[in-house]
Amino acid sequence: MTVPLTLLGLLEREPSHGYELKRDYDAYFGRGRPLPFGQVYATLGRLARDGKVVISDVGKGDGPDRKRYIITEVGATEVDAWLTEPVEPEPHLQTILFSKVVLALMLGRPAEEYLDTQRRAHLQRMRELTEVRRTGGLVDALLADHSLFHLEADLRWIDLTAARLDSLAKEVRK
């Protein structure tokens, strides 16, 4: 789910060839799991079909591609909405949150505000679970505790990342 949006985000930074998108995706988001070329082009094809990118035939860049992809207004709006909206709080969100933070920094967007919004969404969910703990039986409390501990781990990551945004920005901005 994050691959199309991440590629769109990279295209908002600058129009790119498919192999450039794959290179940047693998460098910042792949982390040992490179994106297959086939998936890159299939995704770009779908984005073009849906009017989120357009193709500009401008000849070769550093690689074999002839097609250069440019994000459209529809695509940019989708990236903006994705970055701005908090993710539904649930355990194991690090991959999505990480992608959003890095992209926001690449695009010069307010990553700290996104993290604050996400923190609020997490704390709201934790409040609901805490109420379940306080008013429910032991089984409910133990199940709520499991979710609470995982959400708390996410929040610690959010806090740590917020404290390191300046350093991270230097690393990911071109």
Next chain:
Amino acid sequence: MTALIEAREVALSFGETPALRGASFRAEAGEIVAVMGPSGSGKSTLLHCLAGILVPDSGEVKFAGDRIDQMSETRRSALRRDRFGFVFQFGQLVPELTAQENVALPLLLGGVRRTAAMSRAQEWFERLDLSGMEGRRSGELSGGQAQRVALARALVAQPQVLFADEPTGALDSLTGEHVMDLLVGSAKEQGTTVVLVTHEARVAAYADREIIVRDGRVAVPEGLAS
């Protein structure tokens, strides 16, 4: 809604070091608000300004519409004794007194006669699962028991605002949750406003809402929109 306690653009420096740089805060009657933020962000300093322990260099602090920052030390002391309750990370019980005398202390200082004060203090021991601990001194109590005695002491005079600064910081998870259950349950029962300083999300989740203090400012002023 009218705020029961409020800070507007509060700034305070310790020597050359700014601790608060224009922090604003408000809490309604009966509301529980968590104050979160990294270490050194100014969250405890904000609590101390709201409670009239510290006087800001600039800005306003109001309780029930009255400017705390313009009150004399004597009036602020009376306010802290009669309207506010305090729980800190380490219970800070008076070691020479028994647990029951510790709980009765705010009443005794407020002029309540000893028999009546001790009787009202006694009621809190059952309420906070402390029955049988009345005669013990702080050295004879576990961390969780001492913190519950501190909580009873903070609430016995039925304060309008309870200030809690990392109230579970020295406790393990289970004991901390027990203390928070009792703190929130008692505060809601009495309609007490709680200003809860914590860096722990699990503790903040007991509050109705949270604010984030960062570099001496309120970074996420949720609830200030009004």
